[in-house]
Amino acid sequence: MSEKFTPTRCSLCDTGDRIVSARFRQVYSQKDSKPVLLDWWECGACGGLFVHPIPPIEVVNRHLASVDYNDESFVSDIAKAKEQLQRRILKGLSCWTRPGELLDFGCNFGQFLVLAREAGWEPYGFEPYLPAAEAARSRGFKVWSQWSFEESDFVEGSFSAIAAVDVLSLVWDPIKTLRTFSQLLKPGGMLVMRLTNKRFVLEIVRAISRPGPARDHSVSNILLGQFHSIGIESLKRVLRGVGFDRINVQTNALTAPWHHLRWQTRLAYAGSEVLYRLSRINLSPGVLLFAQRSRQFTSQEHVADFQQVQGDRRFPPICRGQTPKIQDFT
Ligand SMILES: [Zn+2]
Numbered sequence: 599m600s601e602k603f604t605p606t607r608c609s610l611c612d613t614g615d616r617i618v619s620a621r622f623r624q625v626y627s628q629k630d631s632k633p634v635l636l637d638w639w640e641c642g643a644c645g646g647l648f649v650h651p652i653p654p655i656e657v658v659n660r661h662l663a664s665v666d667y668n669d670e671s672f673v674s675d676i677a678k679a680k681e682q683l684q685r686r687i688l689k690g691l692s693c694w695t696r697p698g699e700l701l702d703f704g705c706n707f708g709q710f711l712v713l714a715r716e717a718g719w720e721p722y723g724f725e726p727y728l729p730a731a732e733a734a735r736s737r738g739f740k741v742w743s744q745w746s747f748e749e750s751d752f753v754e755g756s757f758s759a760i761a762a763v764d765v766l767s768l769v770w771d772p773i774k775t776l777r778t779f780s781q782l783l784k785p786g787g788m789l790v791m792r793l794t795n796k797r798f799v800l801e802i803v804r805a806i807s808r809p810g811p812a813r814d815h816s817v818s819n820i821l822l823g824q825f826h827s828i829g830i831e832s833l834k835r836v837l838r839g840v841g842f843d844r845i846n847v848q849t850n851a852l853t854a855p856w857h858h859l860r861w862q863t864r865l866a867y868a869g870s871e872v873l874y875r876l877s878r879i880n881l882s883p884g885v886l887l888f889a890q891r892s893r894q895f896t897s898q899e900h901v902a903d904f905q906q907v908q909g910d911r912r913f914p915p916i917c918r919g920q921t922p923k924i925q926d927f928t
Contacts, residue, residue, distance in 0.1 A: 609770075609771050626657070688713060748775070754781045755785070762790070789891070790888050848888075
């Protein structure tokens with residue numbers, strides 16, 4: 599990797615220095631052609647890993663066409679598992695705020711929009727993949743469909759909640775997207791994200807392997823198509839820097855039935871849960887994060903210095919009688 603391609607800023611925390619090569623390349627599969635190798639970088643400020651440069655849209659589309667997460671024999675069970683997660687999200691939101699306008703960022707075919715509407719929300723969707731967006735529209739929802747979320751014609755402060763399930767790791771400029779979330783939410787509005795938590799396991803792979811094709815393949819099998827990875831604590835600091843002040847992270851956010859998970863994934867969930875109960879260190883492979891937009895945060899021009907954002911300032915909210923049993927496997 600040539601130094602002339604070194605990014606000038608971290609796409610996760612916006613810090614411009616201490617960026618070095620992550621010493622691996624992502625093997626990014628392509629339909630009907632050879633995989634593309636993507637350079638990854640490490641930020642010394644937030645500890646995050648990210649790809650740079652982001653591949654062109656046609657390369658992203660060829661990758662999306664090359665992966666198929668759907669196995670017809672599992673579709674029904676997986677839909678059921680996702681519905682469990684979606685209901686858990688709605689239940690969690692009800693602990694923080696009353697139903698209002700809700701944006702599902704990456705709404706896919708609109709399954710969550712339907713559940714949200716049933717729960718009393720006024721749901722809207724954003725979905726770059728046009729066929730999915732049109733399917734969601736056919737269910738009676740307003741759905742924006744374009745590649746650039748930041749250039750959409752949303753009105754600032756217009757949503758009570760934004761949901762982003764398994765999509766943050768796929769956006770090209772995550773801190774820009776998080777800032778936009780903050781701007782679109784009303785003061786006190788809620789952001790809820792389901793996130794994969796891979797930063798720690800990536801570190802293990804890097805520690806036990808040498809730079810080269812074998813490491814590239816191992817890392818790529820973990821990353822799949824995502825463009826960045828950051829630890830949960832660092833992400834919380836980034837969120838505080840863009841205007842969120844109360845943050846609650848829950849473990850065991852499964853999106854597939856337990857019996858369909860690979861044994862390695864089950865072991866990771868079970869082991870991380872034991873660790874979490876003993877130490878509160880959260881290495882759960884899938885987490886749910888709830889973040890409330892500050893009622894005091896008003897400057898949309900504010901760019902936080904990541905280094906100055908420290909520690910938890912408030913405890914997560916208590917929702918008597920409604921708190922999901924987050925320690926249970928779903
Ligand atoms: Zn960073």
